[in-house]
């Protein structure tokens with residue numbers, strides 16, 4: 215099978231790229247489950263962009279650099295932030311409906327690390343609104359073919375050129391060739407025992423790119439979101455940073471508001487600082503989100519945060535009347551496949567957009583709501599450089615074997631998640647990292663010859679774990695969300 219574009223992933227990066235690419239040629243979207251199954255779907259807070267009269271690009275740039283511990287690629291920061299308002303307007307043109315203020319202007323929320331209110335949102339379910347709107351458009355595009363329930367297994371690469379991707383579809387292997395291959399496979403939060411990321415986030419894209427010899431960067435910078443609801447099994451439900459943006463505070467098991475002791479911006483400090491403080495306080499006992507200052511304004515809260523309000527209520531908590539147990543959880547991968555500002559990777563014909571990519575926007579710690587922004591701006595670059603004349607097929611072989619009786623690797627996976635959480639999590643030591651590496655190498659030896667998608671995912675996760683550990687070991691000093699003792 216040959217297409218002009220093959221796009222791996224159907225989060226914001228993949229579907230937005232597909233809509234633009236469809237104007238230039240035939241597009242195939244590959245996605246593991248249903249189109250809407252993505253991190254994007256769960257995004258709550260929104261997209262950061264300069265819209266207020268009080269705000270300007272310089273401030274957004276400065277906030278991004280400061281949150282990223284100045285490890286960012288300044289060119290990427292400038293480029294993406296200056297394009298943000300235009301990217302929002304393009305989403306609106308496609309039918310995405312953002313919340314409005316009383317004057318009918320785009321309403322702006324506040325989140326950690328931002329010096330101004332600049333979070334464009336749709337109540338507290340921004341991602342769902344974006345994903346559902348764009349998926350509807352995808353379904354109507356004649357130039358777009360969608361393979362749901364399809365696993366991208368390997369990139370087809372020879373001599374530094376990417377020709378396509380090998381997939382597993384209905385238990386059969388198939389090679390897909392394309393003039394441009396786009397990796398938009400999202401993040402890797404599932405590497406950790408506690409995460410906000412749904413089960414699709416197993417880091418397959420970075421693992422495939424690594425095996426294909428593609429350049430990676432900053433894998434040690436895993437961001438932990440401070441306020442995941444501390445109840446039930448992982449993935450943990452997120453309580454958006456926008457809740458703290460509206461005034462909620464954090465208390466430790468003694469009832470103390472501890473954040474002012476850690477940072478001048480208290481609860482609205484950059485995310486790495488808040489997660490690290492909670493992690494310290496958790497040694498004494500549980501940590502809570504306290505929004506009881508708003509007990510009088512229940513209706514207003516319910517209107518602003520309908521999803522969070524409802525979810526907590528279903529689980530026996532009242533957002534404005536109870537102390538809500540929270541914990542940090544793995545949330546976002548700041549590093550990944552290195553790209554330039556067109557999304558080009560180090561392999562010819564392979565592009566990468568969204569969380570899987572590392573443009574350098576986020577540096578050592580991502581500023582809140584800069585991820586959807588990066589996905590929207592960068593995937594818009596898909597058609598900015600000319601396509602090669604035609605897709606070639608240097609005849610990559612297909613594996614002969616089909617699925618027989620796969621051995622489950624779920625136990626290996628949960629051991630891996632525990633090791634990563636305990637030794638490669640919020641706080642790291644050289645000793646812990648070395649031990650984690652040893653343990654992962656021993657898990658790697660236990661992996662069966664892959665005979666199911668689950669097996670391939672687990673093998674990818676072990677690869678990713680080793681890559682994170684390797685980068686973390688090399689960075690001996692703390693920086694951003696990499697905290698070393």
Ligand code: FAD
Nearest residue numbers: 223224225227253254257259260366400568569583585586
């Ligand atoms: P995703 O949206 O994760 O999409 C990846 C796609 O790739 C999926 O469709 C997946 O099925 C597919 N895929 C993966 N591997 C394979 C494979 N091997 N074969 C085939 N398909 C594959 N960011 C913000 O900026 N603002 C927010 O408010 C915000 N809130 C968040 C809330 C939560 C709970 C979470 C989890 C994240 C949040 N983020 C937020 C981060 C943001 O949502 C993600 O970084 C962003 O959506 C990533 O988009 P993406 O298109 O790169 O990847």
Ligand code: SIN
Nearest residue numbers: 258259454455582583
């Ligand atoms: C949130 O709503 O707190 C998530 C925002 C983000 O990940 O940027």
